[in-house]
Amino acid sequence: MILVMAVSLVAVPAVSAAEKIVYGDADGDGEVTAVDVTVVMRHTVHMLTLTGDRLKAATVSGDDELSIVDATWIQRKVVNIIDKFPVEESEPEDTGRDTLVVYFSRTGNTKPLAQYAAEYLDADIFEIEAAVPYTDADIAYYTNCRADSEQSDPAARPEIAGKVDNMDSYSTVVIAYPIWHGQAPKIIYTFLESYDMSGKTIIPFCTSASSPIGSSATNLHALAPDAVWKDGRRFAAGTSSDVIEAWLNEIGF
C-alpha cells in the first residue's frame, strides 16, 4: 500500500519518438523496477493512464493490450526470472550496423565475394532467395528456360522468400548479383522495389562469365531513384578478398 501511495506521486515523463523504447520501463526513468509493476497495475484500474511511448514500453506481453498480464511479465523481469519480454522476442534484432550486403547467387560464385565485402565493411548480410527456387533446368540459359523468359520479360518480378526486417536502420546497401543475359536477374528488381531505398547509398557489383557490368547496374537506378548510386564493378568468379577490399577502399569505404 505504501508503495502504491508513493507511486501515485511518480511523474510519468513523455519520451521523444526517437528515443529507444526500454520495455518494462512504464514510468520512464530508464530502469525496470517494482515501481513499473505498480504503474502498470494502476493503469489497469484507471488510476493513471499510460499513453504513447510509456504505453508501448509497458505493453510487454506481445498482445498489444496493456493488462495485468504485462505487470506480471515486468515482475518476472524485476526478479530475474526472464531476460527478455515476449514483445522483444518477436522484434527484429537491431545489430547496430548501418551497412547491409545483399546478394543473390544461384551457382555460388557471387556469394563468397559478398561475404568478403560484408566482413570488410563489418556489415550485416542478407541472401536473396527465390520463393520458388531456381532449379538447374531453370537456369540452363538459351533453352527458353525460366531465367531466359524472366530476363526478356520487363514485368517479371520473381517472388523473394523472406525479407530484411530492419531496412530502415541501414544507410549503405551493397547489392551483389550474377549477370544474367547482360543484366541483373529480375529478382534483384523485386528486391529493390520491395523497400524504400531513398537516401541510402547503394553499391552494386556483379560476377559474370565474361560480360562487363555494362548497363546492368545503371538499369537498376530507376527502381530506387532516390538512392545515391555508386558506380558498380564486375568481378570474375574466384576473385580474392584482397581485390574486393581494395575496390571498396578505392570508392571510399
Ligand SMILES: Cc1cc2nc3c(=O)[nH]c(=O)nc-3n(C[C@H](O)[C@H](O)[C@H](O)COP(=O)(O)O)c2cc1C
Ligand atoms: C541465366 C543465366 C544467364 C547468364 N548470362 C550471362 C551473360 O550474359 N554474360 C556472362 O558473362 N555470364 C552470364 N552468365 C554466367 C553468370 O553470370 C556467372 O556464372 C555468374 O558468376 C554466376 O553467379 P552465381 O554463381 O553467384 O549465381 C549467365 C548465367 C545464367 C544462369
